[in-house]
Amino acid sequence: MLRGTVAFIVLVAFAVLGTELREAFNRRGLRAPAMEGILFLVIGFSLGERGLGLFPENVLINLRVVVLFGLGWIGLVFGTQLDFRIIRRLSVRHRFVGLTTPFIFGIPVALGGVALGLSTALSIGLAAVAMASSPSSLEALARSRRILGRNAVGLLKLVMAFAGIPAVLVFALAAAMASPLAVHRGGNVPAWHLVFVTAAVGVVVGYSLVVLVRGVREHIQLLTLALGTVCLIAGASSVLGLSALPAAAFAGAVLVNRAVFPHRMLRVAHSLERPMLVALLVLVGASWGGASFSLPVFLLLTCVRLAAAGAAGVFLGWAISGRMGARLRPALGLGLLPQGELALGLTVAIVSFFPSQQGVLEAVLAALVVNNLVGGWWMRRRLFSGLGRETTS
């Protein structure tokens, strides 16, 4: 039985290890966030009550502060990627496609979840996970094939970057529906009002941070203010029964678009991202109660997502693929299959938000692995080979 401090030491140790591992992967030109994530979940599980028993339940309750804070920090990092100055440079059509394509993945998953008898809130939460794609795997592969500059790759990166916005908004809705304050949970506030409250929490605190960091230059001062802000957002969201991740994402977006020197805040936000994600994954792995594997959820998140990738490819090909060959167009959707940090963060958020649905966790994680392995393989085989052939010809 470990005390809270020792458990925290273990977490920090793995955060150090995780950051080192990421750097080692980066030095070798590899990017596999989901696979690294699974590794730390497995480590967490082996340290948890079902494994070595080093993280008993009372310690995990004490470390919930770290989970809430970590989710807030990941949300802040995601939010800082939404630079409207860049987004405004894109055409309206590109923006529309970028924002709507993720729903091709999300809607079938949400409907499938409801059909499987899951609660509406959880189904929508799973849809949010299904919507989150990762541009990093695509980018790494495209770079290795020397086709990074191709239009199709740029288009996919754009769609993936946008995919996070609806994914986070949809998760905010799921969290609002699961909040004890929501009408159908016995509270007296409509769920959609709570989505606005989530946004308001993020925007108010985000604007406050923008003003607070004015004239502050030192990294440590900026980091201190960012720490305080994330604590406030995570705390306020939690006491309202909402999720910290979307609220912090709103704050991050405000910060990067309104701060006088956004690059400084970006550096601050990214400095803690990796250790936080690793700590979260270890904690989630440790808290897994060993519930039975939910095969229907796994199939929902893999098969439906694979099928949706084809539909998304058709949609993208119809909408904005330009002069791309007709045979290659449907393969565009395959580029959206791999998932990364945001999907992992949303999975952690689901676990912390729906603790009674432990059986879903391993299904979501297994689906993440399959999506990355199969998606990566398929993407290489069909999309990149096709693009490579087009370049050669």
Added chain:
Amino acid sequence: MRWSLFLVLAAFSWVARLIGRGVVDDPSGSALLSLGCLIIGGVLVGEAAARIRFPRITGYLVLGMAVGPHALGLQTARDAELLRLFEELALGLIALTAGGEFRIAVVRRRLRPLLAITTAHTLGILLIVSSVLWVLLRTVSFLGPVTPAEAAAAVVLLGVIAVAVSPSTTIAVITELRARGEMVETVLGVTIVKDLVILLLFTVVNAVALSWVSGQGLDLSDLGHVAIDIFGSLLVGGVLGVVLGFYITRVGRLVPLTVLLLALASVELGRSLQMEHLLVCMAAGFAARNLYPTAAGHFLDALEQSSTPVYVVFFALVGAGLDLGIFAAVWLPAFVYVVVRLAAIWVATRVPAVAAGSGWRVIRYGWMGFVAQAGLSLGLAARIQRELPGIGDAIATLVIAAVVVNQLLGPVLWERAILAAGENRETVPTRKGPPRGAAR
């Protein structure tokens, strides 16, 4: 503008709690909300304090007192319990800094004044404070109805607690002002050595006091245990320091995170092995700094990099634990105790400093570095309260009230001393005109 924003945020967090109360029971969320208010408010209050030439940590303390469970109640007692982990982490990092700032070369150079002042403080403050309080207790019964034996036990115990200082406060002000020089080195050295001595002294005096009160023979068996604890703490800390120094020299990657890890490990090892965790951390910092001089730069940089959030969190949480209400209840004896202690510190610093041939800075201003009291004094008071059920409560109340004053007064005096001695390297911002010390 920034202040009004903070007020908006504080009101916002209060409203969030109000809405969620009764419907959402999330102690972790509440603790994070308190922590967020403390950090953001602490940064602003620290800046304001620096502008009016007060130490930032005084600002953090005042903020903690204002929002703590004894005042506005924005931070509840349950929040403080959940945030204990961060307080311990911060304390570990502060103790590592204290050890890291203590160099062998300095000890050798300042050995005479260091020994002279430590001895004078240990015996002088104990004697002066105990004698004055004894005389006072004969005329005014400020501890309630007590027997002569209990009165004697109480005054010697109060005398011992008067010797204790707060190393964390001393090091925080030094770090804030980036102070270097004869006086800073002497005060820091004495503070660290006194931290070792006070544990032994308290054990002896406590045993004597217990024998007086109970009427039984003197039992000094604890003394051996305490000596072993101290030795063990230094040994464990030394080993951890060697590990840290080796890592920084050979690997040198992710030093801030590794230092954080070591601070936590030192605190936890110290506690689980029943040792003084503060000493473990200090010894670790001392070993890393002195055995691996090439690693010292990275090590101290890493500690300095983390200093702002660490000090904000630690001192705001310390402030939240201070209860002004207790001071109001026993203000007169507490005031007398504080004044007598100040006078004793002045005498016990000035006389040995002159005798040991210290510079004018130590002679004139050195005493101001020994005023602050915090965790150690409160810990000793809690032990007295536990072991002497009769008069223990009265002693503990008096000590807590005095600590409130000393902890608020100490950093201010220590900063004044450093500025007056000209040993600061960090400029102090002022409201009007360029910062003091800045090139014109």
